[in-house]
Structure formats: C-alpha cells, structure tokens
Amino acid sequence: GNSVTQMEGPVTLSEEAFLTINCTYTATGYPSLFWYVQYPGEGLQLLLKATKADDKGSNKGFEATYRKETTSFHLEKGSVQVSDSAVYFCAIGGSQGNLIFGKGTKLSVKP
Amino acid sequence: DTEVTQTPKHLVMGMTNKKSLKCEQHMGHRAMYWYKQKAKKPPELMFVYSYEKLSINESVPSRFSPECPNSSLLNLHLHALQPEDSALYLCASSQVPLAGREQYFGPGTRLTVT
Numbered sequence: 001g002n003s004v005t006q007m008e009g010p011v012t013l014s015e016e017a018f019l020t021i022n023c024t025y026t027a028t029g030y031p032s033l034f035w036y037v038q039y040p041g042e043g044l045q046l047l048l049k050a051t052k053a054d055d056k057g058s059n060k061g062f063e064a065t066y067r068k069e070t071t072s073f074h075l076e077k078g079s080v081q082v083s084d085s086a087v088y089f090c091a092i093g094g095s096q097g098n099l100i101f102g103k104g105t106k107l108s109v110k111p
Numbered sequence: 112d113t114e115v116t117q118t119p120k121h122l123v124m125g126m127t128n129k130k131s132l133k134c135e136q137h138m139g140h141r142a143m144y145w146y147k148q149k150a151k152k153p154p155e156l157m158f159v160y161s162y163e164k165l166s167i168n169e170s171v172p173s174r175f176s177p178e179c180p181n182s183s184l185l186n187l188h189l190h191a192l193q194p195e196d197s198a199l200y201l202c203a204s205s206q207v208p209l210a211g212r213e214q215y216f217g218p219g220t221r222l223t224v225t
Contacts, residue, residue: 101153
C-alpha cells in the first residue's frame with residue numbers, strides 16, 4: 001500500500017532561516033500528496049497539496065513540488081517565523097479516500 | 112467555509128461510563144472520518160463514512176461505535192473504554208470519498224479515561 005517517510009526532527013531554527021522538511025513516498029499509481037500542519041492543542045490544517053507530477057503546492061510562503069522521479073514532496077519555506085512553530089505532517093492519499101500520514105516533524109523557531 | 116466542529120473539546124470519563132463525541136460539518140461533504148491521535152504520533156484512521164454508510168472500519172474495538180445520523184453529523188459512542196484509549200479524537204470530512212481529495216479536520220476532542 002501507499003506510505004510516506006518524513007524526517008522526524010525535531011527541527012530547531014532561528015527566525016528568518018530557510019526550512020526544508022523532507023518527505024518521500026511509496027505508492028502505486030499517482031496519488032495526491034499533502035502537507036498538514038498541527039499547532040499546539042489544535043487539529044490538523046491543510047497547508048498545501050499537489051495532485052500530479054511537477055505540480056507545486058504553495059500557501060503562506062510554504063512550497064512543495066511533486067517529484068515523481070525522486071518520489072519526493074519536500075516542504076520548503078524561505079524565511080520562517082516564530083508563528084510557524086508546529087508539527088508538520090506529510091500525507092498521501094489512500095485508495096479509499098483516506099489519508100496516510102508520515103510520523104510528523106516538530107518545528108521550533110526561535111526569535 | 113471549511114469548518115468542521117467537534118464537541119466536547121475535552122472529556123474525562125471513567126471506564127464504566129458511556130459518552131459520545133459529536134462532529135458536524137456544513138460543507139455538503141459526503142465523506143466523514145474518525146481518527147485517533149496519541150501524543151507525538153500521527154493520526155490513525157478509525158472509521159470512514161461514505162454517503163452516510165460505514166465503508167471502512169480499521170479493526171477498531173467494539174467499545175467504539177460510530178454513527179452517521181445524516182450527511183452533516185458524525186458521532187462516536189464510547190463505552191467501557193480503557194486508559195490506553197486516552198487520546199485526541201479527530202473528525203474530518205472531504206467532498207467525496209475518492210482518493211486525492213483533501214480532508215478538513217476539526218479541532219478534536221481530547222479524551223482522558225480514568
């Protein structure tokens with residue numbers, strides 16, 4: 001079945017640093033890929049998605065490109081803020097409309 | 112509006128209690144989901160409702176009983192839970208139960224079983 005592997009962290013950065021969180025996937029077919037963010041004490045929010053190869057999802061300064069040749073969907077942001085501190089989950093669509101999540105990466109941004 | 116609401120926000124229950132979690136969405140979505148999330152772990156799928164019918168049960172113990180009274184509402188009935196069932200229970204919905212559709216999550220109910 002489909003699965004994702006993401007770097008587990010935790011990742012600690014200074015404000016305005018560049019962020020990369022790696023995510024690779026294993027899948028049959030061409031599933032959609034997602035990044036979700038979970039702020040402390042809250043549910044998950046959809047951050048961005050991509051539905052086919054070479055698609056770039058973007059939102060709030062975050063970007064990720066669906067790379068079929070490397071089976072990757074790495075999350076990037078050019079300049080992180082303290083308010084970006086959260087747990088980030090890479091996810092892949094399952095065959096029945098469900099989501100399969102990576103283990104999550106905790107990001108802490110220091111002022 | 113992409114809001115999924117869940118009540119209650121917090122719940123403490125004893126092992127002999129019966130309680131229910133409620134989830135509601137008014138986006139016209141026809142797929143609804145229950146996930147369980149333990150601390151520092153990703154959400155794990157429990158149930159999927161597709162057009163108000165249970166389509167996936169991920170081998171969840173019978174002490175968890177889902178119900179979908181209509182297309183906007185999803186309940187999770189709890190009975191005789193164990194302390195290890197303490198977790199954040201998340202509800203989500205998507206437009207249709209097809210691969211590739213994004214899911215919208217509620218804020219969750221934090222359950223503590225004593």
